Amino acid sequence: MNNPMLILLNLLLFTGLAACEPTSTGTKAEKKPETSKIHTDIEANAQGESAAEKHEETAAPDLVNGQRQFSKCKVCHTIIKGGRHKVGPNLYGILGKPAASSEGFRYSSALKKADIVWDKATLDKWIQSPRNTVPGTSMSFIGIRDEKSRRDLLAYILKETAASD
Numbered sequence: 202m203n204n205p206m207l208i209l210l211n212l213l214l215f216t217g218l219a220a221c222e223p224t225s226t227g228t229k230a231e232k233k234p235e236t237s238k239i240h241t242d243i244e245a246n247a248q249g250e251s252a253a254e255k256h257e258e259t260a261a262p263d264l265v266n267g268q269r270q271f272s273k274c275k276v277c278h279t280i281i282k283g284g285r286h287k288v289g290p291n292l293y294g295i296l297g298k299p300a301a302s303s304e305g306f307r308y309s310s311a312l313k314k315a316d317i318v319w320d321k322a323t324l325d326k327w328i329q330s331p332r333n334t335v336p337g338t339s340m341s342f343i344g345i346r347d348e349k350s351r352r353d354l355l356a357y358i359l360k361e362t363a364a365s366d
């Protein structure tokens with residue numbers, strides 16, 4: 202399950218680095234070591250912690266944008282403690298919970314069977330595309346494609362549910 206994500210991260214990293222490479226100024230002799238450095242980085246990433254992930258943790262998320270993103274979820278979800286279920290379940294304290302475990306909400310059988318624990322990675326995947334993550338889910342939401350917006354939104358959700366620390 203992690204592999205496609207890693208490949209994607211590496212691809213993003215590669216295109217990112219490639220875009221930073223000097224095009225007109227660098228001679229071929231100068232370029233060579235840079236290119237091999239990129240390969241080394243990518244190999245290192247494939248094995249261990251990726252540089253993109255590190256970056257993700259160090260760059261401060263934009264909570265204002267996170268709140269703006271959450272307006273897309275509000276139609277169907279409350280996030281305050283003890284908030285009522287709407288079309289979707291209350292999301293208070295979602296981090297660390299097994300999927301489909303809120304009392305008093307009728308989940309789809311697809312989500313009940315999904316065997317997911319909500320952490321940053323699974324939430325990110327879910328928000329990107331609920332239907333691709335759990336085919337048959339009753340959450341009719343197309344997903345948020347922009348990686349930064351998802352990260353901001355997640356930071357906002359974790360802050361609001363007091364589960365960020």
Ligand code: HEC
Nearest residue numbers: 273274277288289300301302308309312338339340341342
């Ligand atoms: C159109 C209504 C709707 C919108 C919009 C919506 N959701 Fe949902 N959400 C649902 C429903 C319905 C479920 C239950 C899905 C199931 O049982 O398959 C759900 C489930 C979830 C779950 C799993 C909860 C659990 O207890 O396991 C999370 C997390 C979640 N939504 C987050 C979000 C976020 C974040 C957004 C905004 C980006 C969002 N949702 C937008 C309707 C919605």
